[in-house]
Amino acid sequence: MLKKCNRDHNKHRKPYGDLKTTSSGARDETEREATFIKAIASHKPVIFRSYGGRPGGLGKNKTTQEITKFLAYHSGHGAPSPYCQLQGQAAGTIEYTNLLAEFVKAPQDRSYRANVLGFPLMHNPAIMTNINWPSVLRKFDIIQHISTPSSSSFDTHRKVAKPPADAAFAVVSMEGSFTTFHLDKLSTYAVLSEGCKIWAFFPNSEENKQIRARWQESQGLGCFKDCFVISCHPGDLLFIPSGWHHAVYTVRDSLMLGGHYLVAEEMARNLQVATELMTDCKFSSNDSLTGLKQYFINIVTVFPSQRGLLICRTSNAIFLHLRLVILESRKLKVGMNS
Ligand SMILES: O=C(O)CCC(=O)C(=O)O
Helix, strand or coil: CHHHHCCCCCCCCCCCEEECCCCCCCCCHHHHHHHHHHHHHHCCCEEECCCCECCCECECCHHHHCHHHHHHHHHHCCCCCCEEEECCEEEEECCHHHHHHHHCCCHHHCCCCEEEEEEECCCCHHHHCCECCCHHHHHHCHHHHHCCCCCCCCCHHHHHCCCCCCCCEEEEECCCCEEEEECCCCEEEEEEEEEEEEEEEEECCHHHHHHHHHCCHHHCCCCCCCCEEEEECCCCEEEECCCEEEEEEEEEEEEEEEEEECCHHHHHHHHHHHHHHHHCCCCCCCCCCCCHHHHHHHHHHHHHHHCHHHHHHHHHHHHHHHHHHHHHHHHHHHHHHC
C-alpha cells in the first residue's frame, strides 16, 4: 500500500533520503553525516533505518524504551497531567493513572484513543541521560549547543528558559490515533522506542497550500502534489526539515523520542516558515506560536555566547544566509505586530 502511494515519484528524483542498514547492521558515522548534509542541501526529509535499537530506539533503560514505564516514571515524579488529543472527542488533560490503565488494555477495549504530543524532556536529567542522542545532531545542531536546563520543574523550564526548551520531547500515542497535517516551527527529528507509525509528507508549494486550506481527511492524500509516505519502526531516525507539511498515523501503540533542531544552513528557511505560521493562519501548527519571535531572538542571542567553535565551522553558512535572515525577521516582526 505504501509503495503504491509513492508510485508516482520519478525514480531519479527520490522524494526523501533513505539510508538502509547493511546486512551487518552497521553504518559508519561519516556516511551518516554525508547523508544528513546531502538531505539539508536538497531540503528533503531523510531516514536512517535501524539507527537505534529495534525495539528500544534511543532509550538506554526501560523508562525511555517502553510506554508504560515512561508514563509510570512521570506519574511517580509529580509531573502535571499531560494534555491529550483524543480521537473524535475534545482534547483535554488526563491523569497518568488513567492513561496507564488504558494502555494496558487491548486497543479495542479502550475508552478513548489518546495522542500525547510534545512531552517536554529537557529539564529532566534522569530521562535525558538515559537517551542516546543522535551524534549527527550533537555536531550540527545549534539548539543542542545552546540548551541548558534552567529549572528542574516539569513546566517551569519550558516557560522561562532563554534558550529554546524543546530540543527534546516525547510523543506517546495509542494505536489508531492520527495527527493531521501541520507545519512545525522548526525542523524535527524523531525515533520510535516502540510501536509503528506512518508519516505522510508534502512540500510547502503554493498549490499544496491552497489544497491544504480546504482539505478534509476523507479526501485522502492523492490530492497533494508530490505527497509521499514513510513507515517508521523502532530505531529508525527520521529528520524532517522545516517547511514540510506532515501528518502521522499510529499503527501500533508508540513511544517516540525526538525534538527540534536547527542547522545554520537552514536558518533562513526556518525563519521563513515561522513567518508563514505567524502571518498566515490557514496553516495549522501543533506548536504554540505565542512568543515565536522571542524564540528566534533567543536562539540568535544565546548562540554566540555559548559556542565559539561551532560558530567558526558554521559561520560561512550563516553569513551566506544573513541577508535572508534579516529580511525574514523583519517580516516576522510585522506579522507579530499586525
Ligand atoms: O507522532 C505524531 O502523532 C505526531 C508527531 C509530529 O507530527 C511532530 O512531532 O511534529
